[in-house]
Amino acid sequence: MNSTDRIAAYLQGWVTGDVSLLLGQTADSFFFDDPNRGRIARADYEAYVAEIKVEADGFRAGRTFDNFENLSEIVIKEGDDGTATVWFWWEIAGTPIEGSSLVKIGKAGVLSETICYYGRTAYAQRTK
Numbered sequence: 597m598n599s600t601d602r603i604a605a606y607l608q609g610w611v612t613g614d615v616s617l618l619l620g621q622t623a624d625s626f627f628f629d630d631p632n633r634g635r636i637a638r639a640d641y642e643a644y645v646a647e648i649k650v651e652a653d654g655f656r657a658g659r660t661f662d663n664f665e666n667l668s669e670i671v672i673k674e675g676d677d678g679t680a681t682v683w684f685w686w687e688i689a690g691t692p693i694e695g696s697s698l699v700k701i702g703k704a705g706v707l708s709e710t711i712c713y714y715g716r717t718a719y720a721q722r723t724k
Contacts, residue, residue: 599680599701603672606699606706610686613664615645623704630711648688655691663689678703686711 597605602621609618619641626638636644652664669685680701687694695713699706 599674599678602701602705603680603682603699606701607667607670607682607684610665611663611667613645613649615642618645622706623702625704626706626708628709628711631713652688652691652693655688655693659690661689665689 605617606621609615609621619638622638622641624638626641628636628641628644630636630644633644649664665686665688667684667686669683671683672680673682674680682699682701683696684699685694685696693713695711697709697711699709701707
C-alpha cells in the first residue's frame, strides 16, 4: 500500500471510530503519544480507543453523530523515500474535545501519532 492510501485509510479510521481500520495501518513499532496518558504501544491501542469512546459517550448523552471524529486543516508532506508526515485538527463529534495530531508514516505503516488537545475540558486534564 502506498503512503497516500495508508493516510486516507488511517484518517478514515478516526472519522468512523473504526479501531480495526486504524490498527490495520500501523507498523509493529507504532505508538500513540497522549500528553496526559503517556505513550501507548500498539498492543494497548485498541483499549485506549475504547476508553476514548466511553468518554465521548458520556458527553454525547445518548445523541448520535455521523462521524466519530471530524477532521480539518489536514496537511500532508510526503517524502521522496515513501515516508509522510500528516498534521490535522480533530474534534470528537458531539463533545468539547478537540486538538491536533502529528502522524508519522513509513514504509512499514503508521509509525506514530502524537496529539495535543485543547485544555479547557476535564478530558484534556485526565491521567492514567
